[in-house]
Amino acid sequence: MPLRNMLKLVLASTLLAAPLPALAWGHEGHEVIATIARGYLTPAARAKVDAMLATDTDTLTGPDMIARSTWADAWRSAGHRETASWHFVDVELDHPDLASACFSFPPQAQPPSAGPAQDCVVDKVDAFAAELADAATPAPERLLALKYLLHFVGDLHQPLHAADNHDRGGNCVTLSLDGGGTMNLHAWWDTIAVQELGPDTATLAATLAARITPADRQRWEQGTTRDWALESFGVARAVAYQAGSAPGCGTGVMPVTLPPGYDAAAQAAAAVQIERAGVRLALVLNRALDGTGLASPSTAQNTSSVGGATAKHRSKRRHHRVTQRGGVQ
Ligand SMILES: [Zn+2]
Numbered sequence: 589m590p591l592r593n594m595l596k597l598v599l600a601s602t603l604l605a606a607p608l609p610a611l612a613w614g615h616e617g618h619e620v621i622a623t624i625a626r627g628y629l630t631p632a633a634r635a636k637v638d639a640m641l642a643t644d645t646d647t648l649t650g651p652d653m654i655a656r657s658t659w660a661d662a663w664r665s666a667g668h669r670e671t672a673s674w675h676f677v678d679v680e681l682d683h684p685d686l687a688s689a690c691f692s693f694p695p696q697a698q699p700p701s702a703g704p705a706q707d708c709v710v711d712k713v714d715a716f717a718a719e720l721a722d723a724a725t726p727a728p729e730r731l732l733a734l735k736y737l738l739h740f741v742g743d744l745h746q747p748l749h750a751a752d753n754h755d756r757g758g759n760c761v762t763l764s765l766d767g768g769g770t771m772n773l774h775a776w777w778d779t780i781a782v783q784e785l786g787p788d789t790a791t792l793a794a795t796l797a798a799r800i801t802p803a804d805r806q807r808w809e810q811g812t813t814r815d816w817a818l819e820s821f822g823v824a825r826a827v828a829y830q831a832g833s834a835p836g837c838g839t840g841v842m843p844v845t846l847p848p849g850y851d852a853a854a855q856a857a858a859a860v861q862i863e864r865a866g867v868r869l870a871l872v873l874n875r876a877l878d879g880t881g882l883a884s885p886s887t888a889q890n891t892s893s894v895g896g897a898t899a900k901h902r903s904k905r906r907h908h909r910v911t912q913r914g915g916v917q
Contacts, residue, residue: 623793624866751824
């Protein structure tokens with residue numbers, strides 16, 4: 589549906605209904621990933637995750653595994669800017685070099701939750717996975733490692749957290765939206781590219797989990813954190829940066845209008861990236877917390893196709909979700 593029509597629905601819904609709770613899309617994307625991952629945890633790993641989280645008195649988010657997937661963003665916002673660089677790895681489009689995007693892979697502080705500030709999501713996923721796997725890690729640090737992992741594996745799969753066009757991962761690119769208003773490209777991927785996929789977190793997680801075949805899972809469980817980052821970079825280059833924006837963070841640049849077909853390609857890519865992130869978050873947690881490794885899906889269902897259902901949810905989501913985004917920035 590064109591955004592113009594969506595905005596009409598916003599107005600209609602605003603008049604007819606009480607406002608829906610404001611969900612930052614970034615939050616919802618992470619919660620969907622954690623929900624998918626939870627379905628792939630072994631019973632032993634799931635029990636350990638829950639037991640660790642049950643010891644946590646932090647109130648920045650809810651206490652359960654799904655809510656804790658957004659904790660690292662809340663922590664950064666609560667005055668911990670020293671963790672800001674850990675959420676991404678800005679691989680440059682014109683010079684794709686993972687090492688330079690990751691500050692030359694610096695040694696970890698001890699413990700890794702203490703730094704260094706100049707480090708990237710790839711290093712932090714590996715460092716926190718190693719801490720989580722080590723039963724000798726002091727309990728408070730091991731809990732932090734778990735909470736960071738619940739978030740950072742997701743961030744790694746947001747294409748604009750793994751790519752840069754000298755534009756702060758698309759934050760400097762202003763999009764002119766169909767119905768009026770503007771939004772930056774990075775925020776568009778954090779929110780709109782995923783919001784339109786399903787009507788709510790639980791339904792979207794079930795829909796995407798149901799599309800994951802055993803062959804997908806087997807394929808996605810291969811590779812290293814670095815490979816996953818470069819794959820995410822590839823999605824940014826092939827899809828996200830097809831917006832037609834110029835490199836850089838200049839002022840006075842005209843807003844970009846997304847080309848025809850961009851929205852559909854972005855949604856398809858976002859869906860697969862969320863599915864991959866869910867599978868890999870489970871893999872990381874199973875490896876660290878249950879040496880037996882791989883689980884058979886429990887809440888996740890492996891079915892070959894849910895295309896019809898997906899399309900239906902998609903159109904429902906468009907009606908529903910846009911009501912929460914009335915003032916498109
Ligand atoms: Zn983040």
